[in-house]
Amino acid sequence: MDETVDHIFISCGFTSTIWALVSLWCKIPDIFAFSIKDLLELHEDIGITGRKKAVIQGIIRIGCWCIWKARNDYKFNNKEIKVEGIMRDIKTLGFFWFNSRSKGSVVSWDDWRSFVNM
Template sequence: MRWSGVTTELNKLVPKKVNILSWRAELGKIPTRSVLRIKNINIGSLTCKLCDKAEETIDHLFTACQMSTYYLWSKIESWCKLPPLFAFSFRDLMVFHNSLVATKLRKELVLSVLQMTVWCIWKARNDAMFRQHRIIKEKMVDDVKMLS
């Protein structure tokens, strides 16, 4: 099932809030710092809360951020025994499972893990931004494993 032209699939294996986050992220409708700036909401620095290296966009947060790409996604690849995940955009993440030579069930499970990882990245970003929590990358991996 496709939602109004986006590639993110409705996934019955994850909570609705995770499906909604994935769908909204693919539409560019989650409030990253760059989106808030476009809406003329002054939030100070535009720098990503996870890496403090680049402007926080949807694609940066989920596919280019050092925290997500060099640590989290590589741990998920290893844990799920996946080939290297080369994603340059959020959409690339959401269609990665289709490129696998695997059963339909395995592809659905991989999509579930990808979506739960996105959820954990977003939650960690929000905790750092609004609750001043320190980012603990090992905890992010543990959260994905526990929730998936």
């Protein structure tokens, strides 16, 4: 199979699992996209507003980065890809990103992991 951007980030069964887990974690409708553009603009079309909308946008971008990094580790370093590892990375990087950008409203790790108070 050709490795297109859309395949890597959307149509690959592995990444479909990642996006399903992100949807569950963030308590949003299932993430379905037909192109990378759809994926990156998803936060505009799922009926959320305010801070949560910005958070979802950031998480999608972080998710893409983590998927890309895992794909490259597999391709170039022969490192096994694990869904749990990618989800851990998305949550961890997202937590640091969110708290570094929040002005005075830091979220605790426990709240972030359960995605409350967004």
